[in-house]
Amino acid sequence: MRLAAGDWAAELRPAAGGAIASLSRRGVDILRPTPEDATDPLAFASFPLVPYANRIGGGAFEVEGVRHLLPCNYPGQLHPLHGVGWLSKWSVEAADDAHVTLLHRHDGDAAWPWRYAATQRFALDPTGLTVALELENCDARAMPASLGFHPYFVRSGVRTIAFDAAGLWQVDAALLPVAHVAADTLGDWSAGAALDRADLIDHCYTGWAGTVRIDRVDGAITLTGSGTPMLHLYLPPGAPFFCAEPVSAMPNAVNHGAADRLQPGECRTIAMTIRG
Numbered sequence: 001m002r003l004a005a006g007d008w009a010a011e012l013r014p015a016a017g018g019a020i021a022s023l024s025r026r027g028v029d030i031l032r033p034t035p036e037d038a039t040d041p042l043a044f045a046s047f048p049l050v051p052y053a054n055r056i057g058g059g060a061f062e063v064e065g066v067r068h069l070l071p072c073n074y075p076g077q078l079h080p081l082h083g084v085g086w087l088s089k090w091s092v093e094a095a096d097d098a099h100v101t102l103l104h105r106h107d108g109d110a111a112w113p114w115r116y117a118a119t120q121r122f123a124l125d126p127t128g129l130t131v132a133l134e135l136e137n138c139d140a141r142a143m144p145a146s147l148g149f150h151p152y153f154v155r156s157g158v159r160t161i162a163f164d165a166a167g168l169w170q171v172d173a174a175l176l177p178v179a180h181v182a183a184d185t186l187g188d189w190s191a192g193a194a195l196d197r198a199d200l201i202d203h204c205y206t207g208w209a210g211t212v213r214i215d216r217v218d219g220a221i222t223l224t225g226s227g228t229p230m231l232h233l234y235l236p237p238g239a240p241f242f243c244a245e246p247v248s249a250m251p252n253a254v255n256h257g258a259a260d261r262l263q264p265g266e267c268r269t270i271a272m273t274i275r276g
Helices: none
Strands: 002-005 008-013 019-025 060-063 066-069 091-095 099-106 116-125 128-137 143-145 152-154 158-162 167-171 177-182 201-206 211-216 221-226 230-235 241-247 260-262 267-275
Touching (some): 002 116, 008 116, 008 128, 019 128, 060 143, 158 241
Antiparallel strands (some): 002 008, 008 019, 091 099, 099 116, 116 128, 158 211, 167 177, 167 201, 201 230, 230 241
């Protein structure tokens, strides 16, 4: 599905995890474009994180005295990753040239024991793209939840990125958060910093101010998040992309007491905007 408005264009793949396949401005890719024949969900330009963001340590957690153990859901991973939505088919509920609404329903299974409904609403206008993600607990039991977006930004042409945060979760060898430290522990992003570095960053920043400025040679881009007090930054050395992910909680949130607790019928909504 293609959307267009002013200088902006986007392509969506509802059947492939409700993913964004491309986002461009004036014909230049802002998000990493997806190969036409792609089937690997990690090859897409962006996808929703629902009903949990990032990893759950060993898939094990407890809710209301009940122990749950989720299987790994992606090859080569030590922990269940990114939820269920990114691996599911989404249906098109409404669409026009600049707006699309997608729906994903989950009936509860080994991958996630609770029933829920997730809705994505895409809106493209001459200033950029906005995506809203809503999760509704359709189960008879309270359900833990954390939400997010996983955009892969093109790295070529990016001079610096800048954002403000209050803290940072250090991670162990399995990339699970273990210690909350100062936001500048891995470098100061507040005044803008280049992406060229030798170490891997795969960390969650807390107290995120809600904005990331991406300074590009062809004009700056601004990423904003709503309902997302944390920013997960993924910067693999030498890769042609980087990820700046608005999220509602850190990885393994269910084991840190940081996941939302949605009562039956309760909803949680977040949003992401990419403008420039």
